[in-house]
Structure formats: C-alpha cells, structure tokens
Amino acid sequence: MLVLASASPRRKELLSLLVREFEVLPADIDETPWVQESPQNYVLRMAEEKAIAAAAKFPSVFHTPPQSSVIFVASDTSVVVDQQILGKPANLDEAKCMLRLLSGREHRVMTSLCLMNLSGEHLVSTCVDTKVRFRAISDLEIEQYWRSGEPQDKAGSYAIQGHGAVFVESMQGSYSAVVGLPLFECAQILSQFGIHSLEEMSHE
Numbered sequence: 001m002l003v004l005a006s007a008s009p010r011r012k013e014l015l016s017l018l019v020r021e022f023e024v025l026p027a028d029i030d031e032t033p034w035v036q037e038s039p040q041n042y043v044l045r046m047a048e049e050k051a052i053a054a055a056a057k058f059p060s061v062f063h064t065p066p067q068s069s070v071i072f073v074a075s076d077t078s079v080v081v082d083q084q085i086l087g088k089p090a091n092l093d094e095a096k097c098m099l100r101l102l103s104g105r106e107h108r109v110m111t112s113l114c115l116m117n118l119s120g121e122h123l124v125s126t127c128v129d130t131k132v133r134f135r136a137i138s139d140l141e142i143e144q145y146w147r148s149g150e151p152q153d154k155a156g157s158y159a160i161q162g163h164g165a166v167f168v169e170s171m172q173g174s175y176s177a178v179v180g181l182p183l184f185e186c187a188q189i190l191s192q193f194g195i196h197s198l199e200e201m202s203h204e
C-alpha cells in the first residue's frame with residue numbers, strides 16, 4: 001500500500017503518472033526553517049517530517065493489519081534565491097517581495113522526496129535542485145498575476161505549469177520537481193521499495 005503524505009493536488013496528479021493506486025494522507029507539520037538552516041537541509045527535513053507525521057497518524061485513519069507493508073511518499077518544494085528560502089505567500093505583499101526578488105535573474109527550486117516504510121526503518125530521501133531564470137517582471141504584472149489566484153499556494157509565488165510559465169526564460173533541471181514531485185527520482189526510489197512504475201501502469 002502506498003500513501004502520499006501531501007495535500008498538494010499537483011503531487012497527487014504527478015504520482016498518478018507512476019502508480020495507479022495510492023491513498024492520500026496529508027501531514028500537518030511546523031514548516032518554520034531553523035535559524036541558519038541550509039535550504040537543502042530544510043527541504044530534506046520537511047519531506048522526512050511529513051512522512052513521519054503521516055506514518056504516526058496512519059493507524060488511526062486506516063485500520064489495516066499492522067504487518068501489511070505501507071510506504072509513505074512525501075515531498076517539499078522551496079524556491080531559493082541568495083540562500084533565502086521562499087515558501088508560499090500569505091498575501092499580496094509577500095508575493096510582491098518574492099516575485100520582485102525573482103525578477104530578471106536566476107533562482108533555484110529545491111524539491112525533496114522521502115520514501116519511508118511504516119516503522120521508519122527503511123527511509124530513502126533525496127533533494128533535486130533545478131535552476132530557473134525569469135525575465136524582468138513589472139509590479140503591474142505581479143498584481144495582475146496575484147489576482148489570477150495562481151500564486152497563492154505555490155512556493156515562490158508562481159507556478160511553472162500555469163501562467164507563471166510566461167516569466168520563465170529558461171530552466172535547467174527537472175520540470176516535475178519544480179511542479180512538486182521529481183518523477184525520475186521517485187520512480188527510482190519506488191523500485192528500491194519493490195514498486196516498479198512501468199509494471200504498475202501496464203496492469204489492466
């Protein structure tokens with residue numbers, strides 16, 4: 001049994017490209033970075049904490065026998081510019097600050113991935129780093145973009161898979177990781193847990 005520890009509709013959609021059947025169990029964790037925590041450490045820690053939190057609440061939600069094998073998948077996406085970690089904007093002012101920072105230059109999108117079994121004995125995690133370059137964006141465009149509703153629940157206040165693509169001059173790395181779940185790495189780690197994505201998708 002596979003469990004996606006996420007409330008993100010993007011992650012659900014992306015995981016369904018690899019496996020046909022899985023449950024969704026969002027995990028609530030404190031997403032505050034530690035003082036001077038590196039972005040890589042932060043995203044890796046977030047994914048691991050989401051997997052651990054979902055595993056802790058799993059028995060009260062699903063009443064499967066304890067011996068059944070359950071694997072949790074969790075991820076975290078942060079936009080990083082000048083070592084600053086940009087999460088999801090709380091309001092227009094925050095989105096403005098973020099998009100002004102990203103305007104006319106390159107930033108990195110770091111997405112972590114953690115797969116873990118129910119006991120936590122088997123845990124594999126990785127961090128995927130992608131470079132994205134934005135064209136210059138005006139304040140008027142930022143305000144119009146905010147009103148589209150797209151930036152609200154996205155790290156760095158944009159969605160590369162949406163209208164945010166008009167800002168993206170170039171990208172070097174993993175597109176699926178920027179959207180929220182690195183599919184290449186996820187398929188590789190799933191196979192370490194005995195789940196082979198192509199076999200899964202070829203079953204009737």
Ligand SMILES: Cc1cn([C@H]2C[C@H](O)[C@@H](COP(=O)(O)OP(=O)(O)OP(=O)(O)O)O2)c(=O)[nH]c1=O
Pocket residue numbers: 005006007008009010011026027050075076077078079088109153154155156158159160161164178179180
């Ligand atoms: C940069 C970028 C981020 N995002 C999204 C992916 C994530 O859903 C979100 C980053 O926030 P996260 O905190 O990583 O994830 P989440 O709160 O949406 O979901 P959960 O913690 O329950 O798994 O930003 C895009 O959809 N497109 C983009 O281009």
